[in-house]
Amino acid sequence: MTIKCKVKSIKPLACNTYQILLHPESPVSFIAGQYLMVVMGESDKRPFSIASSPCRHEGELELHIGAAEHNAYAIEVVELMTKAHESGESINIDAPHGNAYIQEQSERPLLLIAGGTGFSYVRSILDHCVSINKSSPIYLYWGAKSSDQLYAKDEIEQIANDNGNVHFIPVVEETENGWAGKVGNVLQAINTDFESLAEYDIYIAGRFEMAGAAREQFTQNKEAKSDHMYADAYAFI
Structure with a gap:
């Protein structure tokens, strides 16, 4: 379903990472963990991923877009959003999409895994779980x-x-002065911390290689x- 949106705001979250708030002209019904498509052209x-949760997004849709210098795919979207925000013009989205959404009726414990701006996906799920x-x-x-x-x-x-009931474990790849948390690969950290994941619903957002490695290692x-493993990547790999 194609919907026109106004770009309400754009602000940096971290280096080359932006929070974008969209205000759709009509309400978008979605489930936590789904995504939208930014329409750049006919094809x-x-x-x-939609970073806001359906229960608390108040009609706005939040995106977190990582647009590093080598990532023209994302940079072009941020440029489109910036131009629309400055001019007051609308952009088009196609939403909702994705089958890797929260299994709300499940009583199994949840393992949410994010790499980089894949955090936006798990943020929506976490916020929804807390709100209900x-x-x-x-x-x-x-x-x-x-x-x-x-960020x-x-x-x-x-x-x-x-x-x-919520436990947050950040993992960084580069050792830093003053960092007291885990260092290394996020999947390695999970492999170390859990004896078994048999009882878990697992939600993953990151590069396709990361999602594939997680499925292989954890199963x-x-x-x-x-x-009981959910990732948009699994529809493609």
Whole structure:
């Protein structure tokens, strides 16, 4: 379904990472964990996870877009959004999409895994689970190259402090002065921390290689059930 949106705001979250708020001309019904497509042209639609949750988005749609210098695919979208914001023109989106959304009726514990701006996907799921008072244990692992890319670290730590069932484990690849958390690869951290993932619903957002590696490692080594692993990447790999 194609919907016109006004670009309400654009602001930096971290180096080359932007928060974009869209105001659709008509309400968009979606499930936490789904994504939208930014329409660049008739045959050019680009997917981005919806970072807001359906229960608390107040009619706005939030995106987190990582647009590093080598990533023209994302840079062009940010440029389109910036131009529309400055001119007051509308952009078009196609939404909702994706089958890797929250399994709301499940009572299994949740493992949410994000690489980089894949965080936007798990943020929507986490926020929705908190808003409906989901009592299952929730573990959120967020991997980034450095701590300054963990742009919502304070927000998630506060959610974990306020909700005893939520556990936040940030993982950085580069050792830094003053960093007291985990260092290394986010999947390695999970492999170390869990004896078994047999009872978990697992939600993953990151590069396709990361999602593929997670499925292989967790099903082979940690008893994870592939039909309880959710990622948009699995529709393509």
